[in-house]
Amino acid sequence: MVNTSKLFPLFGLCPFPTQSSTMNAQTRNPRSKTRKKPSSYGASRRSALKKTFTQEQVTFTAPLSPDPLVVIIGGGISGLLCASFLEQRGVRSTVFDTGVHGLGGRLGTRVVDRNSLVFDHAAQFFTVNDSRFAELVHDWIDKGLVSEWKGPIGELQSGGNFVPFPSSPPRYIATHGMRSLADSLLAQARMVNVVRPCWVSKLEPFNGMWHLSENGKPCGQFDAIVIAHNGKCANRLLMTSGLPLIAKQMKRLELSSIWALLAAFEDPLPFWDATEVPFEGAFVRGVDSLSWMANNTKKLQNSHNGGPHCWTFLSTAAYGKQNKVPQENIPAATSSRVTAEMLESVEAALGLSKGSLPKLSYTRLQLWGAALPTNTPRIPCIFDPFGRAGICGDWLLGSNIESAVLSGIALANHIADYFQSTGADPAEFAVGLNQEFQPLEGHDIGQFPGLRSDDKIDEAQLYELAK
């Protein structure tokens, strides 16, 4: 059994009752059986919060396996990179992801009518700051998964004042859409098992292992867990897991909401002084409901084949917050109003009169209810060696693909080091369990180090942290 007196100073916390993992998880909190059913939404939320913070810490005492199997819950880019780097260190893993159409999470691409319409509907492009990320990106370029986006992008002031960004630093896109990058990353992996669609709904420590299930259906048992997702889903999963420190850090994360409007036009989008807009992507300023617009047809096909013109429009975080509804059940009235308002904003941004957009052949509106982090602990990963559980994801370092990648790699290396240790002093592997959070700066759709000269200083400091 671990000496808990050693543990508390390190975590800097009040003592909490610890629990050996050999006990049945259902007996861990007998109070929950007698708890009265809450009578209102407020009471229920309060009791949920209380449950998160008062749950007992699970402490694994079984010796570390020489051939561990790690479970990664979340097949976004952070989870996928974590799996890939665990494999490089000789550690097996299983990745569970909810994706019905593919992996990637917020690296999402919507394909309609067998490729006639293709939209990146979350992450749009990325810049590269860190040398390890640069190495990976070069490898992805060599494999044809990633290419440079050379089309003009810049800032668009309401009324049609477009100022292009300089072509350096380079901007990168996934050649066939962001999701295809995610789907390709583990194609060669031999020590990673990918299971999707699967929504892990329960984590239970038992007999020295983590037992996972999806709505009562067992998903297997594992030596360690990686939580590679965030938001409500993760908070719910962690609420009764026996990982109060991990749960507490996850609960401190705040996320924005962003509307994504995908629209295919029969003709090119006009500009106030030209028959076609002079850019492929633009950060929009001075329009309430719009923060970004991009021509996916030009971005992804690099030339136009005469078909529809596919654009992705992303709202501001402020507009997402004002108009937030349950993302899985958007009321029809909200959907029509938001679509109309976003299209009006497109006209305003381009300096066009009302009703002058070309005919639409397709629209689809989606709400990213947990879009981007607005605060961060600024630490590459979090790991609880007593509960044998870690977290990776963009929000630990920033709000972009690069942060997610660096976090996944950092956690993989940390877990590999942990399993290669004797296990005699788990406390030395505790990371980030008590780290304070700070607000995150950046564009509404993430951080793009170096894109503008004023981005540089803070970003450089941030990426120093990942080393």
Ligand SMILES: Cc1cc2nc3c(=O)[nH]c(=O)nc-3n(C[C@H](O)[C@H](O)[C@H](O)COP(=O)(O)OP(=O)(O)OC[C@H]3O[C@@H](n4cnc5c(N)ncnc54)[C@H](O)[C@@H]3O)c2cc1C
């Ligand atoms: C609208 C929008 C625009 C953006 N634009 C950019 C951009 O231009 N450039 C940029 O660099 N970044 C951008 N980002 C941010 C970028 O997409 C993220 O930083 C990055 O994709 C995060 O990856 P992740 O692995 O941390 O998390 P995610 O991509 O969120 O991955 C988490 C995965 O876990 C799965 N999951 C959740 N719960 C469970 C469960 N219980 N069981 C199994 N699986 C589960 C989810 O389905 C998801 O697939 C944007 C994000 C949004 C929303």
